[in-house]
Amino acid sequence: xxxxxxxxxxxxxxxxxxxxxxxxxxxxxxxxxxxxxxxxxxxxxxxxxxxxxxxxxxxxxxxxxxxxxxxxxxxxxxxxxxxxxxxxxxxxxxxxxxxxxxxxxxxxxxxxxxxxxxxxxxxxxxxxxxxxxxxxxxxxxxxxxxxxxxxxxxxxxxxxxxxxxxxxxxxxxxxxxxxxxxxxxxxxxxxxxxxxxxxxxxxxxxxxxxxxxxxxxxxxxxxxxxxxxxxxxxxxxxxxxxxxxxxxxxxxxxxxxxxxxxxxxxxxxxxxxxxxxxxxxxxxxxxxxxxxxxxxxxxxxxxxxxxxxxxxxxxxxxxxxxxxxxxxxxxxxxxxxxxxxxxxxxxxxxxxxxxxxxx
Amino acid sequence: xxxxxxxxxxxxxxxxxxxxxxxxxxxxxxxxxxxxxxxxxxxxxxxxxxxxxxxxxxxxxxxxxxxxxxxxxxxxxxxxxxxxxxxxxxxxxxxxxxxxxxxxxxxxxxxxxxxxxxxxxxxxxxxxxxxxxxxxxxxxxxxxxxxxxxxxxxxxxxxxxxxxxxxxxxxxxxxxxxxxxxxxxxxxxxxxxxxxxxxxxxxxxxxxxxxxxxxxxxxxxxxxxxxxxxxxxxxxxxxxxxxxxxxxxxxxxxxxxxxxxxxxxxxxxxxxxxxxxxxxxxxxxxxxxxxxxxxxxxxxxxxxxxxxxxxxxxxxxxxxxxxxxxxxxxxxxxxxxxxxxxxxxxxxxxxxxxxxxxx
Numbered sequence: 001x002x003x004x005x006x007x008x009x010x011x012x013x014x015x016x017x018x019x020x021x022x023x024x025x026x027x028x029x030x031x032x033x034x035x036x037x038x039x040x041x042x043x044x045x046x047x048x049x050x051x052x053x054x055x056x057x058x059x060x061x062x063x064x065x066x067x068x069x070x071x072x073x074x075x076x077x078x079x080x081x082x083x084x085x086x087x088x089x090x091x092x093x094x095x096x097x098x099x100x101x102x103x104x105x106x107x108x109x110x111x112x113x114x115x116x117x118x119x120x121x122x123x124x125x126x127x128x129x130x131x132x133x134x135x136x137x138x139x140x141x142x143x144x145x146x147x148x149x150x151x152x153x154x155x156x157x158x159x160x161x162x163x164x165x166x167x168x169x170x171x172x173x174x175x176x177x178x179x180x181x182x183x184x185x186x187x188x189x190x191x192x193x194x195x196x197x198x199x200x201x202x203x204x205x206x207x208x209x210x211x212x213x214x215x216x217x218x219x220x221x222x223x224x225x226x227x228x229x230x231x232x233x234x235x236x237x238x239x240x241x242x243x244x245x246x247x248x249x250x251x252x253x254x255x256x257x258x259x260x261x262x263x264x265x266x267x268x269x270x271x272x273x274x275x276x277x278x279x280x281x282x283x284x285x286x287x288x289x290x291x292x293x294x295x296x297x298x299x300x301x302x303x304x305x306x307x308x309x310x311x312x313x314x315x316x317x318x319x320x321x322x323x324x325x326x327x328x329x330x331x332x333x334x335x336x337x338x339x340x341x342x343x344x345x346x347x348x349x350x351x352x353x354x355x356x357x358x359x
Numbered sequence: 360x361x362x363x364x365x366x367x368x369x370x371x372x373x374x375x376x377x378x379x380x381x382x383x384x385x386x387x388x389x390x391x392x393x394x395x396x397x398x399x400x401x402x403x404x405x406x407x408x409x410x411x412x413x414x415x416x417x418x419x420x421x422x423x424x425x426x427x428x429x430x431x432x433x434x435x436x437x438x439x440x441x442x443x444x445x446x447x448x449x450x451x452x453x454x455x456x457x458x459x460x461x462x463x464x465x466x467x468x469x470x471x472x473x474x475x476x477x478x479x480x481x482x483x484x485x486x487x488x489x490x491x492x493x494x495x496x497x498x499x500x501x502x503x504x505x506x507x508x509x510x511x512x513x514x515x516x517x518x519x520x521x522x523x524x525x526x527x528x529x530x531x532x533x534x535x536x537x538x539x540x541x542x543x544x545x546x547x548x549x550x551x552x553x554x555x556x557x558x559x560x561x562x563x564x565x566x567x568x569x570x571x572x573x574x575x576x577x578x579x580x581x582x583x584x585x586x587x588x589x590x591x592x593x594x595x596x597x598x599x600x601x602x603x604x605x606x607x608x609x610x611x612x613x614x615x616x617x618x619x620x621x622x623x624x625x626x627x628x629x630x631x632x633x634x635x636x637x638x639x640x641x642x643x644x645x646x647x648x649x650x651x652x653x654x655x656x657x658x659x660x661x662x663x664x665x666x667x668x669x670x671x672x673x674x675x676x677x678x679x680x681x682x683x684x685x686x687x688x689x690x691x692x693x694x695x696x697x698x699x700x701x702x703x704x705x706x707x708x709x710x711x712x713x714x715x716x717x718x
Contacts, residue, residue: 198383305684311677318670336717358695
């Protein structure tokens, strides 16, 4: 595959790690990144090290991009290290990078450059269900021809995206949705594991995340996870203060177990024809006080074979592999496949399972 | 996906099971099948039950299709069951079906119908390395536009196919090679499991097959496996009589262990950019006297993550699932994906890992 020039919207945990990840890949060149206060564009390739150093500990603008609660922003935490960066007031986040400019219209600024961008990783929190679909729509309105990839989690967002499929097709956009770890990596694994069967009876996804050292970077993710707890929903989680989130974490001794999560694996597997959404269960354990995984991430797919047997195929991720690796590898992998599809003229909305061998 | 009309070349174990499998799939219509003595074509869809009943225990013509040793053919073993079929002399195999005609040019007969065939599963044994590539070439010479899928195993055949890539591209053929269980299913699993890593250090594929009840149907497969044993190669295995094969099986008490097999997983993963061919090992245990699997089929992918960890992701197939399910599900799954690629104008030679998310 030829080189892919890509942009990242959002420089929270996922956006920053995606930039870092791409430096290990010869065929991926990050050419643009933004958060709500700043935008950096270099079509010859961003200096990722400088950008990451400039935004280290300085990432809260991501949450703000999706909500009005700018008070949720973490305080800038200037790194006393080798880089001298502008990290105060309006110049926090991406704007603190020497490669960046402050802006009030970061997404529009990226869209303005999108003729020279093959793919965009949308690493924004989706605390309003239609936020990422609306971002996609803005690219379509600008007649963007390329790939959009998101790592969203919620089942209902897929429908909102599907409603816009014609708009994306018209523009020439290949939108790959739910392309992180779960949904994403594990959805793909379920689609592959299903290949032994003519009928899939159940897909059980069970994840473990140890997030001690990544906690600061992944507050948005933790907030989204809390929305899955009994008594919470996405609106309530969005309105929680950082202190309230800390209290919830404390209540669970830092180790929160989730069952029957609304993760889009269900609708993504259903729309690929693999099983009914109802046959998919997603749960897991998040430990924010340890980097050890509290449980082994496992996908178990049970089905019936054409010759009348029943069985369960399983896919397991090593406990030693970070969430960041399991999100960003697949996200950029699906991005590459999205570009391949896009270049072949396949537009519209694709889930991870649509990019696997047919079922 | 719209309906796919497909043909099967060869009605040995894999060809017959593929036909049977497809009856569980609404979007797959088998419209043609052949062995070396007969060809059956019905563009409205073959009567698979009748065809299978007619060829049951009557399959040895498959081996003959690739070799001159017609003496290797198993004796016809007429099924005393419900179907009255013509099963003697030249009328054995596919020709015994009421839907079929005897022929001396089965592959040409299928090619003559190929305008109305979306995909062809080449389920012929490849006891000469260039046999399947040459079959592909014949389709290209007839300007076939569609998909060819094979379940070949040998690494060196991939190069022979790649040498013909331009021919396939010119014709409009999407050739998906090595799309059975291994290579195929497990190659795809390795490609997916690699998504956590920026560098893959090793891929270990270990399979178990219990083939008691399927032994008669899969003599071609057993013969190919024997070629992997110390002191044997593909030429020597081809020239073995059935009695000599039985003696080898007996020598191993029916349970043969293979290590360092020349399975195309290695080159298929290398050409997809996932790891070096040398980093891939394939081995397994074949038990022809039990349907219980002698060992659990496992793919273990070890690599290094972008954030400096090492780990091993694993994919395991349930012991209760037959080889037939693990070969034919993926073969037809990759066939579907091949058709999707073909319809988008992507031609040439693709391995299973090329049809997975990019690495």
